[in-house]
Amino acid sequence: MEFSFYSPVKVIFGQPAAAALRAALTERARSASPLPAASRILLISDPGLAAVGLVDQITGSLTAAGFQVSVFAQVRGNPTVRDVEAALAVALAADAQALVALGGGSVIDVGKAVGLLLTHGGRYADFQWGDRPITQAAQHIPLIAVPTTAGTGSEVTQVTVIEDDETHSKRGVRSPYLFARAAVLDPALTLSLPAHLTAATGVDVVGHALEAFVGRRANPITDALALDALRRAWRNLPCATRQGNDLRAREEMLAASVMAGLAFDQSGLGIIHSLAGPIAGRYALHHGLCVGLLLAAGLEYNLPALGAKREPLLEALGMPASIRDAEVAERVNVWLADLNLPTRLSQLNIHNPDLTSMAQEAARMVLLPNNPRPATADDCRQILEGVA
Ligand SMILES: [Fe+2]
Known part of the structure; x- marks a missing residue:
């Protein structure tokens, strides 16, 4: 057995976000050359969070604590380089010394790209696209991530996924220098997330945990994180979706999302995410929605290849070891339908999709070789046929 595990992100869970954020921004690194405290902050967020007053609330709290705060709250879902450049212009004009990303994965990914x-x-x-190397920067611009969804886990991952404006293609940029300095996880921020977004982002957590657990690069640390994240998300997403104001369920989902993020950042993802990417890109769909769509079929495809991991995985899903593979998929689809999540492309009004080209694109995804069961473009096409 040989593995490494690296996560430099300080996780601050459960404190009110504003207070935890102030503390994270003033904390100096305990190193031989302490970092100067930042006083000029760029807060990056999205129009939805600005509309509900959260951006003003956090900005007000930081301003009252003596920080100079500039705001860019224009990040769109599936952000493109244009979002990054617009936020960067504000950061440069403000001479920002630190970045705060308040939002879901899109906002946090833009924060990482702006920092870069x-x-x-x-x-x-x-x-x-040019493979320019990312190096230890001479000037530190710390990023504090404050997720408002229990979903992507981007607050603890070293990757940012931004879309090209012209080609609409996405390619992750990955480096240990892209890690946030700290992740402020306040479950209260997720209380007002509407049911459909709670379900779509939450099922992404299940996808991360599942794929991290069975991935070829998995190790004992990612196994422990992924399996516990899977158990928590599977048990609590129905309650978080139906009773959005249940703080306990929201806590469980946020804990699951950060644990799944830590796990998949190191162990990688697999066929579910490889197939979800092309579908989300082609039809401009929510990432989590596409992960949910492929959850049952991707799991069923992998079950014969899981060996000793089959039983603990099924146990986390509350299913007996004796269950048939096809019945696992049926139960997963019942669970998804209860969350009002689509299990067929036709439910999203997508008819006669070009399955071959999507399958070919999926087969080229860098995530796919990490899948426990090898998959060709034909295999990918067959899985897609099952969800068409
Ligand atoms: Fe995901």
Whole structure:
């Protein structure tokens, strides 16, 4: 057995976000050369969070504590390089010394990309397509991530996924220098997330945990994190979705999302995410929705290849070891339908999709070789046929 596990992100869970954020921004690194405290902050967020007053609330709290706060609250879902450049312009104009990303995965990913360009200069495309190396930056621009969904786990991962404006293609940029400095996890921030977004983001957590647990690069640490995250998300997502104000269920989902994020950042993902990417890109769908769509079929495909991991995985899903593979998929689809999540493309009004080209795209995804069961483009097509 040989593995490494690296996560430099300080996770601050359960404290009110504003107070935890102030503390995270003033905390100095306990190193030989302490980092200067940042006083000029750029807060990155999205229009929805601005509309409900959360952006003003956090900005007000930081301003009252003596920080100079600039705001960019225009990040869109499935963000593109244009979002990154617009946020970067505000950061440069404000001479920002630290970044706060308040939002879901889209906002946090833009925060990482802005931090990269502030410390390295140049264009985002240089890193995304030109393979320009990311190095230890001389000037530290810490990023504090404050997730408002229990979903992507981006607050603890070293990857950012941004779309190209012209080609609409996405390619993750990954580096240990993209980690946030701290993740402020306040379950109260997720209380007002509507049911459909709670379900769509929450099922992404289940997808991360499942794929991290069975991935080829999994190790004992990611196994422990992924399995516990899977158990928590599977048990609590129905309650978090139906009774959005249940703080206990929201806590469980946020804990599950951060644990699944820590796990998949190191162990990788697999066929569910490889197939979800092309579908989400082609039809501009929510990432989590596509993960849910493929959850049962992807799991059923992998079950014969799981060996000793089959039983603990089924146990986390509350299913007996004696269950048939097809019945596992049926139960997963019942669980998804209870959450009002689609299990067929036709339920999203997508008819006669070009399955072959999506399957070919999925087969080229860098995530796919990590899947426990090898899959060709034909295998991918067959799985897609099952959810068409
Ligand atoms: Fe995901």
